[in-house]
Amino acid sequence: MRAIQITSLDGPEAVELVDVKAPKRGEDQVLIDVKAAGVAFPELLQSRGLYQLKPPLPFTPGAEVAGVVVEAPAGSEFAPGDRVAALPMLGGFAEQVVADQLLTFKLPDSVSFAEGASFMFNYGTAYFGLVNRGGLAEGERVLVHGASGGIGTASIQVAKAFGAGRVIAVTSTDAKGEIAVAAGADEYVLSEGFKDAVKASGGVDIVVDPVGNPAGGDRFTDSLRCLVDDGRILVIGFTAGEIPKIAANRLLLNNLSAVGVGWGAYAMKRPGLIKQQWDAMAEHLASGALKPVVGQSFTPEQASEALLTLDRAQATGKLVLEF
Secondary structure: OEEEEEOOOOOHHHOEEEEOOOOOOOOOEEEEEEEEEEEOHHHHHHOOOOOOOOOOOOEOOOOOEEEEEEEOOOOOOOOOOOEEEEOOOOOOOEOEEEEEHHHEEEOOOOOOHHHHOOOHHHHHHHHHHHHHHOOOOOOOEEEEOOOOEHHHHHHHHHHHHOOOOEEEEEEOOHHHHHHHHHHOOOEEEEOOOHHHHHHHOOOEEEEEEOOOEOOOOOHHHHHHHHEEEEEEEEEOOOOOOEOOOOOHHHHHHOOOEEEEOOHHHHHHOOOOHHHHHHHHHHHHHHHOOOOOOEEEEEOHHHHHHHHHHHHOOOOOEEEEEEO
């Protein structure tokens, strides 16, 4: 079968499309014909040896897929021919992959394979951040940074589906703002000067921050200034490249909370948690309230280009490889 492999740590340009042996299913695993695979920052980092998971070379990356069941454990909820989404964690950039049955999920007929491969990492992170860690309450106002990206659009939709009263998107351009509004945001503001615009509208209860600080900027502190009393800022990532430092007095003065959102490591220590989160979101996925924003689609031959699109911050929505 065909698979994209990382054979050296020389970056996205060095990934290779090769022929490899098809995987064999373990006792508690599901064998899946891959139709689409999500492309995300872990794969980009892995191509340079910068991710915490460092398999021996060569290896096939790809942590999130959607496709059709080929084989499944006897007595499981899956049967050959079922449409599924799955988190194999590795090996997804291939024509076939195996995944644990606890990390495999029935995909509604209304959801495309590209959408299925774009769902669980982003929406699981957003759900964990907003609902589990952030304690989102009915009617609260939410500000989302990086709002046209995968985590951003997922956070907008999860916030709305689970009770937010108003969601404000922060984007770098008007074009990206339109993507965020199309995803469900009530309005967008540009990142340049967002603090004054948000404070003028009354502030927010929760800030979703997968961005961190641009070089030389202080977006994180400006986000804290947007929070009302008892507000929470959800620290999800640092795609802008600079990890912010927190002046603790800002938390004290307005009784604010800075909340870490490390979904993957947390969930992996708790088997079944991701399945519970899928079940909590499944009706909203089937109804279209949660609808992944799929960005560009690439062929396996274009895997390097897909990773470089992420590297250049040119992605809107989730990037996918389609097999």
